[in-house]
Amino acid sequence: MSIGDSGKETSVRFRGGGFAPRPKRWASWLAFAVIISAWQIASMSGALPALFLPSPYEIALALQAIAADGTLARHLGASLGRIAWGWSLGTLAGLAVGISMGIWSLARSVGIPIVSALFPIPKIALLPLLILWFGIGEPSKVATILLGVFFPTVISAYSAVDNVPRNLIRMGQSFDMPYAQIVRKIVLPGAMPGILAGFRISSSIALILLVAAEMIGAEFGIGAFILSAGNLMQTDQLLAGVVLLSMLGLLISALLARLERRVLKWR
Amino acid sequence: MDLIVEGVSHRYGEVQALDDINLRVADGETLALIGPSGCGKSTLLSIMGGILAPSEGRVAAEGAAPDGCLNPFTYIFQDFALLPWRTVAGNVGLPLEHHRFDGDGRARRIAEALSLTGLGEFADAYPKQLSGGMRQRVGIARAIAVRPALLLLDEPLSALDAQTRELLMEDLIRIWARERTTSVYVTHNLNEAVRLADRVAVLSRRPGRIKEIVSVPVPLDERTERRHADLIETIREQLWRLIVDEAKDADRELESVA
Incomplete structure (x- = not known):
């Protein structure tokens, strides 16, 4: 760095700063407001044909209408039931298998090749088979979601167990803690961050499979509602269903964020 | 010994x-x-x-x-090996939990080890809140608590x-x-x-x-x-x-x- 004349004092130029993005709340809301207003204005000016892309106001009206006549509750209720059952059962089974694979060599040796072979199958491809097994009713849809949730949960659970610092396990052993207590007090809490991160992935997979399964064969459910609205060219109702899915996804991620804050408050 | x-x-x-x-x-x-x-x-x-x-x-x-030795060979680790999800008292109590105590024996031992290492007022703090020196004091207190x-x-x-x-x-x-x-x-x-x-x-x-x-x-x-x-x-x-x-x-x- 070149310094001016000897004896002359110059202040040091600041060169740090930047590269530390911080969320600005007002900017997020403003961006939403700008996009929705631009859309509304474009619709009202006739630039966007209402049949192909209804205005935000029309979508809101459609939402209000289906909420008022009970359609919303019927479809949403069916979807929530399926996703709750499918996700919970898939998560329970996935955690049991994944944690076993994290702890026992035998479970790992048996599990890894099987999981690797079955994980890449898009689970919706199995729906026809599941319908043959369980019939067209609820169990086949729940089973699709269950399978879709199971495999990523297995993988996140066993790699979370793998990532528990070995020095903590050695510490437990050095104090002669019984095996079961090391698992319960060191391995499981240590794996929680990884397991909860896995919940985010498995819940978004569950949402995708829910809609896909409902579009293939269901009378009620948000997926079925969107499909039938599309068949009838009711694009306002179709988009109302899409908005519902977005809100459902946001709700799930808010619940998970809350769970993380509670369980991982030590971080 | x-x-x-x-x-x-x-x-x-x-x-x-x-x-x-x-x-x-x-x-x-x-x-x-x-x-x-x-x-x-x-x-x-x-x-x-x-x-x-x-x-x-x-x-x-x-x-x-x-007398009262629960773990004859006890380590103090370079990296402290504390459980980040447990408080100071919880970490010190960890190696005592699989042993039986009469009455409030366990709580007394924890309190004794904490006061000996000057951690009394930090009992409810989490490791990440402590300085390195205080973290190692928790490691020392945990070791003393089992009377090695x-x-x-x-x-x-x-x-x-x-x-x-x-x-x-x-x-x-x-x-x-x-x-x-x-x-x-x-x-x-x-x-x-x-x-x-x-x-x-x-x-x-x-x-x-x-x-x-x-x-x-x-x-x-x-x-x-x-x-x-x-x-x-x-x-x-x-x-x-x-x-x-x-x-x-x-x-x-x-x-x-x-």
Whole structure:
């Protein structure tokens, strides 16, 4: 760095700063407001044909209408039931298998090749088979979601167990803690961050499979509602269903964020 | 309790880490293990406490463990090994939870260990809230709470800054004066060795052998007194001469690219 004349004092130029993005709340809301207003204005000016892309106001009206006549509750209720059952059962089974694979060599040796072979199958491809097994009713849809949730949960659970610092396990052993207590007090809490991160992935997979399964064969459910609205060219109702899915996804991620804050408050 | 190490050798695959180590640590004594990096001092410590099986030889204990001892061979770790999701009291209580106590025996032991290490007011804090020195005090409190017969310290102060290290050395001296626990202290820091140990075992490098055992004939609480300064410095010089050449070799060694 070149310094001016000897004896002359110059202040040091600041060169740090930047590269530390911080969320600005007002900017997020403003961006939403700008996009929705631009859309509304474009619709009202006739630039966007209402049949192909209804205005935000029309979508809101459609939402209000289906909420008022009970359609919303019927479809949403069916979807929530399926996703709750499918996700919970898939998560329970996935955690049991994944944690076993994290702890026992035998479970790992048996599990890894099987999981690797079955994980890449898009689970919706199995729906026809599941319908043959369980019939067209609820169990086949729940089973699709269950399978879709199971495999990523297995993988996140066993790699979370793998990532528990070995020095903590050695510490437990050095104090002669019984095996079961090391698992319960060191391995499981240590794996929680990884397991909860896995919940985010498995819940978004569950949402995708829910809609896909409902579009293939269901009378009620948000997926079925969107499909039938599309068949009838009711694009306002179709988009109302899409908005519902977005809100459902946001709700799930808010619940998970809350769970993380509670369980991982030590971080 | 005395600790006896008989003919211990250890190999990691092709590498001979320890070769025929014979040692006796007397009851109430503090033995420091020093040596250049890669001399197997941490390996020896793991073997002494039974968390690593030696390739050859054996480790034995002689004499009774103290009253109420729950875990005769107890480690204090360089990286503290605290559970981040447990409070200070929860971490100190962890090794007590699989033992039965009468009444509030467990809570009393935790409180006692915390007050001995000056952690009383931090009982409900989480490790991430504490400074490095305080974290290691939790590690020390956890070790004291089980009333060990032998304390195995694996470079306990290496992760701390120099000032904190001084403070913790004083804490350790105070605790040893009270508990009289037999201790083995692994370090690469000669100042810690001449300050804390009754005897210093110098290990050579690869294979680790005992090169010399040096006594420090000054009581622990007088080590910082001016009248002993020359003697302490002479011993420190002697230890440095014993390891300097091998420390140079260790410094210049390339890792094999396997």
